[in-house]
Amino acid sequence: MVALNPPVCEFGRPAIDFDLPGTDGRRYTLADCRGPNGLLVMFICNHCPYVRAIIDRLIRDCRELAGLGIGCVAIMSNDVAAYPEDAPEHMRRWADELGFPFPYLYDEEQTVARAYGAVCTPDFFGYNAGLELQYRGRLDASGRNPAPADARRELFEALRDIARDGRGPGEQTPSIGCSIKWKAENA
Template identity: 45%
Template sequence: MARTESNMLPLGTKAPDFELQDTISGKKLKLSDVYGEKATVVMFICNHCPFVRHINKGISKLAKDYTDKEVGFVAISSNDVENYPEDAPDKMKQNAEDHDFIFPYLYDETQEVAKAYDAACTPDFYVFDDQLELIYRGQFDDSRPGNSMPVSGRDIRTALDATLMGTKTYKKQKPSIGCNIKWKS
């Protein structure tokens, strides 16, 4: 299993806008459609990556725990589906249903959104405040396939809790580790 670290986009960066197809509803959605009044979590994930598979239930639980707190969630897959057909939009929809995702799961066919966010791996997480300024980027938690640490979402939860309490920065931020985004040739 290849291990790629996330790029650490500078804190304070404004969330790049996007308009992508939601594989669940079939609608085109923009950042403003998934924005949360208090915070917005943008996740780059995919179906086939063992690092993402390891935390899918945790991602689903996280969204359920924070959506009522005015936190918006969106997942984006930017992988090359020609070479990785398991990540195709129809399979994305099935994956979302299988894991009870309550948030949109968008397909970034051109990979331009992943480039705009400087995303490098799956999973890769970004938390933006109410002004859509980046306050956290990095890992979900310390759990990885095979390390027997429980999936808790501790790092994301700490960042979200700080944001909900009005704290603008969360100092301790570790890069995510996962499969590299499968870029088109």
């Protein structure tokens, strides 16, 4: 399993629309997911140890961000033929077991991950109310294991500031995670 870091934030890059099925049986678009003060788009998957290390903190932060007017959405783009533990039925079970407070969407064709430039799980894209990219950093200092309980909440603090004044921090530490598992035709 290769650990990758996404590139630095391209401030102002517009969010890209999508129309994807969720684990709840509904379809979701960008407009469905955004909040009045912004949007957090997260590329995650079920099997990645980096995602598993932070999932409880991510759920906590998304619950709090909703109260600040930030919508949150998670997208799973891995090749499920090669990684069956990421298949939609497993996505649905995981989302239900953990009580995801955000839609968990399946990008079967991998076009949304490609359009966003997602490279790993987790990969975070934080947008302001105008859907302009302001954050592409990590959740916190966690890696394959959770950071200490008192670790700085970098993603939460950045999105809180974006909700307040529309701008993300100038200094951002990239996320780290497993590579997106591309289908052979998309690699």
